[in-house]
């Protein structure tokens with residue numbers, strides 16, 4: 001467990017930590033010389049044989065607020081330290097505001113330097129504190145101490161240990177469900193051991209020998225040894241300070257402060273992040289800001305999506321650089337000059353769409369996410385709106401890799417790695433039925449359409465596997481059929497009318513006599529038919545599988561196509577390849593037709609055309625096998 005300090009510069013934070021633990025957390029010579037904390041300092045307090053508490057001592061000076069932000073990034077418990085002589089000062093309020101934006105759970109207020117003031121002054125400062133805590137953490141305990149004389153230190157020590165007792169078990173329980181994630185604050189090399197990284201475990205747990213990923217790198221690193229809470233250990237848990245000796249780091253890129261270490265292989269970090277912005281100061285649309293999470297920060301602009309109340313808005317952060325974060329992270333937002341804290345963004349969506357970002361559906365979707373307080377309600381909201389890749393959800397919520405997401409709700413299905421809710425599934429089925437029946441109305445002469453076409457018609461928003469499952473479900477319910485890969489309504493059949501039947505017999509005879517492919521214009525002229533009739537009829541015959549188009553408007557009987565395929569296959573079998581000239585002399589239809597046919601087979605996947613010469617080899621010999629021919633082809 002970690003307890004962070006907060007408070008104005010020179011109010012006695014470092015002295016208090018020293019009084020509590022015996023450790024002076026100011027370790028830099030410059031810090032000792034100036035008597036001021038610059039970097040984050042750490043000190044530990046033993047609770048029992050195997051449990052330890054870490055204190056993070058942060059700088060109070062406004063110049064070092066970035067360091068303070070890094071130190072408190074996962075703060076759940078804090079000491080707010082106020083010197084009795086000064087009382088509440090600017091960074092007292094600012095640090096408290098930041099802790100509250102980060103969703104602090106427990107706050108202990110410490111009024112220090114008691115030895116410097118009288119009791120009336122202490123009462124006055126207590127009143128200031130009450131004013132300060134008028135909105136939240138109202139019932140936080142207040143301790144009056146002196147680091148100089150030791151007054152009140154033993155009582156404070158007891159209170160901290162009491163709090164730790166109630167919290168530590170809960171933290172280790174929480175770390176079981178989540179995946180390991182750590183914000184790196186320091187990287188250095190130790191002679192003989194190699195790279196060591198230190199940081200705070202934000203979630204999950206890590207053990208010796210485990211593989212982890214550094215943000216932005218695809219190759220894993222391995223944990224050789226680890227320290228947790230300042231001691232050699234085999235494991236480390238949520239909200240502990242750790243130092244990991246890692247091997248296998250990328251020589252070129254290395255590891256830097258601000259990077260993340262995760263047990264899950266990271267997804268590409270976003271540049272645009274959507275969430276709910278809880279503000280403590282007003283902001284303007286498209287205002288330039290600084291954003292902070294863990295030890296990383298970047299500049300960004302705030303795009304307002306919708307104002308929800310005076311101090312709450314749905315916004316989009318457009319970051320200058322990619323910014324690694326996951327759902328429910330709280331990103332601190334400061335003004336561009338990094339002088340004041342504007343608020344915090346609770347992350348709702350790390351892959352927001354480019355278009356329709358203010359559409360009513362999108363805004364109500366974001367509101368549903370905002371209201372989702374549990375993992376299952378968030379999963380339901382997401383899967384009701386779109387097909388969610390399982391790996392994306394696991395990453396965005398830092399769940400352990402083998403989490404059983406389906407157990408979260410009965411109404412969610414796993415379709416080939418996509419999580420789809422029953423609600424969405426019904427919507428997709430309805431959409432497919434509408435699209436198919438509209439298609440029949442527009443093109444009654446055609447049997448139906450392919451699933452790929454349906455996917456394009458739904459703007460690619462559903463994965464193929466999900467559409468296929470929806471089609472299968474609909475055909476089980478007898479609401480859709482699929483014939484030769486074409487999806488159609490069961491009542492939509494391509495039976496030829498009496499007129500069409502006569503025309504087809506005429507055309508078939510013509511094709512049989514001609515042997516080779518024929519243009520629609522030839523078919524029309526020779527059979528005394530109107531071109532406007534022949535075109536749609538031929539398309540219908542193609543759908544029925546009777547004829548095929550080798551190029552636009554040039555048709556051949558399907559059985560001839562199988563015959564030519566056999567010619568090609570046999571030739572390649574005996575000679576290893578087929579040349580255009582050979583094929584031409586075998587089928588005797590002229591060079592132009594031979595080329596059209598060979599190119600048709602290339603496109604269909606039967607053959608490959610070699611780049612160098614005009615010869616072809618087999619690519620997939622299992623297609624155009626005559627036994628595949630449907631009954632009606634042969635009739």
Ligand SMILES: Nc1nc2c(ncn2[C@@H]2O[C@H](COP(=O)(O)OP(=O)(O)O)[C@@H](O)[C@H]2O)c(=O)[nH]1
Nearest residue numbers: 009010011012013014015112113114146147148
């Ligand atoms: N008299 C008195 N001085 C204190 C007390 N605590 C800290 N100081 C002094 O206040 C100054 C600032 O303390 P420090 O711990 O560095 O403050 P920080 O900037 O909040 O970390 C130092 O000179 C300390 O010796 C206290 O309880 N009583």
Ligand SMILES: [Mg+2]
Nearest residue numbers: 013014036037
């Ligand atoms: Mg200090």
